[in-house]
Amino acid sequence: MTSNFKTWPVTLLLAVLSLPIVIMFAYLIVDTVTDTTAGSLIPDRFTLEHWRFLFEPPQTGRADIWAVTLNTFLFAGSTSLIVVSVSVTSGYALSRLNMPFRKFFLGGVLTLHAFPTVTLIIAIFLMLQMTGLYNTLIGVILVKTALELPFGIWIMKGFYDTVPWEIEMAGIADGADRFTVWRKLVLPQVHPGLAALGLFSFLSAWSEFILPQVLAPDGASQVLSTYMQNLIKDDRAPDFNLFKSVGLFYALPVMTIYLIFNQKLMNIYGGGTKG
Amino acid sequence: MRIALENFTKTFGDTAVIENMNLEIASGEMLALLGPSGCGKSTTLFAVCGIHRMDGGRLLFGDKDVTSVPSQNRNVGVVFQNYALYPHMNIYENIAFPLKIRKDNKKTIDEKVQEIAELVHIPELLDRKPIQLSGGQQQRVALARALVREPDVLLLDEPLANLDAKLRLEMRSEIRRIQQKTGITAILVTHDQVEAMSMCDRIAIMDKGQIVQLSTPKDMYENPASEFVAGFMGNPPISFLDGTVDENDLRLANSSQSLPLSSNISLPNDGETLRLGIRPEHFQPNYPAKLSGKISFIETQGREVLYDVTLENGDVLRSIQSSGMPHAIGELVTWGIDPDKTLAFAANGSRL
Structure with a gap:
């Protein structure tokens, strides 16, 4: 920032504008460890009671939080893994190989990427029921992966496009076959893209709510987002502090990932600059 | 190793970039493929290296036909x-x-890398990353990598184009x-x-997918086969005068001036x-066949000065002279041409 430009007015403006969000976050955290009388803003007492769900299943949610967390990890992890491994190969094919229907395929990928997925949900529901994958984690993983893939393929194609052809030509002239060239010479150039895509699809699956809710609503394949919904399903006795505690628990991995990998995540917008 | 292209043809889609090209390079020779962009020189190079498939003809390394050998097995360095x-x-x-791709053992690899690094003068750079090197150093690394497996042929695709002037030299x-x-x-x-002239034993000058002339640099400069070659070789470039033949003279177009023609030109009929x-080096103050004009441009090159002289019909002649004889823009000069050193071309561009 240059010195002939006063920064404090901007800082002040931004501070005032973001105050509501800060307050909401503050209350989210405070409320998970305190009790407050209804209607009051000041907490009455400190308590860890709302975090009890970590050790015993609460009455309303009925499932063990750790099993649900494991489900969520499985869901997000597998989605991320499949998206990355399919995108890394199909992105290369679209970027480099002279294959039939390449134009059509690219157009299709772009269209699917822009397509509002919610409109497909009834058709997907029927298909899962027919194939017997309804109410299973595998079913949701497959659907989520399919919906994430257009984005992944498109992003990876963009990263491959920035790798100079000459590197591949040099590899071929050096005696390496096409596969070795891809694995040893091209793949290392798109690593930032891969890392970013992996994280993005993990986070996207982690926060997915609609798909698990509609396609796998039952206990065994619950994920954290649907678990939270179950917590406040019974609107006669809503325990909002418990809800907030689980919410914070649910958000923790996401925040951790953002803190550790925010540099890598920015890469996806840079379109794969080489470093 | 001797390299030979026989009736080489390359098409992209429906357009034939190169048709029936023949080229032979002797073992140990360095040959330049010279030409304007789009003349097919890089296409030829990539065909030799195997990145482009040949659409017709044969490619021989020594006596071995490698036309259908994939690039990986051709043993070329690029x-x-x-x-x-x-x-x-x-x-x-x-x-x-x-x-490593060839699966040499570690010791051999180590020896060879050291040896080639010595040859290209970069032994102290081996543990750096390419991005930390200057253009010239990267160039040396690229050479080392191309040479390390002792290829049959070394292919250089505009290797100096990305370097600054001093490094290029x-x-x-x-x-x-x-x-x-x-x-x-x-x-x-x-x-x-x-x-091409300074680095190579022979030059193949290409235009529109054809080799126009194949010769040594000196011969190509002195005896260009066509107007295209003459215009391409030489810096500063050659200048041209149009005119009609009048007995043993050339009557300049739109001008009263005429020039005597050399006896070693096979003259066309009068009036053609x-x-x-x-x-530029053959248009000098003390040469016999005089022409008058006005200095229209001066380019100082240090040791020499390049003058553009505009004749009365608007044609421009270039003259390069050692600096020290100051002339000014607008000055009227009468300088001469050595008729024996001129190159005559027919209307279709072929040499006479």
């Missing part, structure tokens, strides 16, 4: 214009890559030194006639048009 170093590997790994002689030391057959693709090529 240096690209942007060097194409592998950015994630250090210099050692870059140079060792072709050997240095790498010109370096590449030639390394080529001569290894005795490898080399093909240099370039659009810069100075590079003819184009005379005059190199």
Whole structure:
């Protein structure tokens, strides 16, 4: 920032504008460890009671939080893994190989990427029921992966496009076959893209709510987002502090990932600059 | 190793880029493929290296037909214009890559990499990454990587185009030194006639997918086969005068001036048009066949000065003279041409 430009007015403006969000976050955290009388803003007492769900299943949610967390990890992890491994190969094919229907395929990928997925949900529901994958984690993983893939393929194609052809030509002239060239010479150039895509699809699956809710609503394949919904399903006795505690628990991995990998995540917008 | 292209044809889609080209390169020779962009010189190079498939004809390395041998098995070394170093590997790994692919053992790889690094003068850079090197150093690494498996032929695709002027001069002689030391057959693709003349044993000048002339640099400069070659070779470039033949003279177009023609030109009939090529060094104050004009442009080059002289009919002649004889823009001069050194071309551009 240059010195002939006063920064404090901007800082002040931004501070005032973001105050509501800060307050909401503050209350989210405070409320998970305190009790407050209804209607009051000041907490009455400190308590860890709302975090009890970590050790015993609460009455309303009925499932063990750790099993649900494991489900969520499985869901997000597998989605991320499949998206990355399919995108890394199909992105290369679209970027480099002279294959039939390449134009059509690219157009299709772009269209699917822009397509509002919610409109497909009834058709997907029927298909899962027919194939017997309804109410299973595998079913949701497959659907989520399919919906994430257009984005992944498109992003990876963009990263491959920035790798100079000459590197591949040099590899071929050096005696390496096409596969070795891809694995040893091209793949290392798109690593930032891969890392970013992996994280993005993990986070996207982690926060997915609609798909698990509609396609796998039952206990065994619950994920954290649907678990939270179950917590406040019974609107006669809503325990909002418990809800907030689980919410914070649910958000923790996401925040951790953002803190550790925010540099890598920015890469996806840079379109794969080489470093 | 001797390299031969026989009736080489290459088409992209429906357009034939190169048709029935024949070219033979002797073992240990360095040959330049010279021409303007789009003339097919890089296409030829990539066909030799195997990246482009040939659509017709044969390619021989020695006596072996390698036309259908895939690039990987052809044993060619290629240096690209942007060097194409592998950015994630250090210099050692870059140079060792072709050997690793060939599955040489570690000790052999180590020895060979060291040896080639010495040859190209970069032994102290082996643990750096390509991005940490200057253009000239990257160029040396690219050469080392191309040479490390002792290829049958070294292919250089505009290797100096990305270097600044001083480095270009240095790498010109370096590449030639390394080529001569290894005795490898080399093909240099370039659009810069100075590079081609200074580095190569022979030059194949190409235009529109054809080899227009194949000769030594000196012969090509002195005896260009066509107007195109004459215009392409030489810096500063040759200038041309149009006119009609009048007995043994050339009557300049739209002008009362005429020039005597050399006796070693096979003259066309009187009244036919003819184009005379005059190199800047052959238009000098003390030469016999005088022409008058006005100095229209002066370019100081340090040791020499280049003058553009506009004749009364608007044609421009260039003259390069050692500096020290000051002339000013607008000055009227009467300088001469040596008729025996002029090059005469017919209307279709062929040499007379």
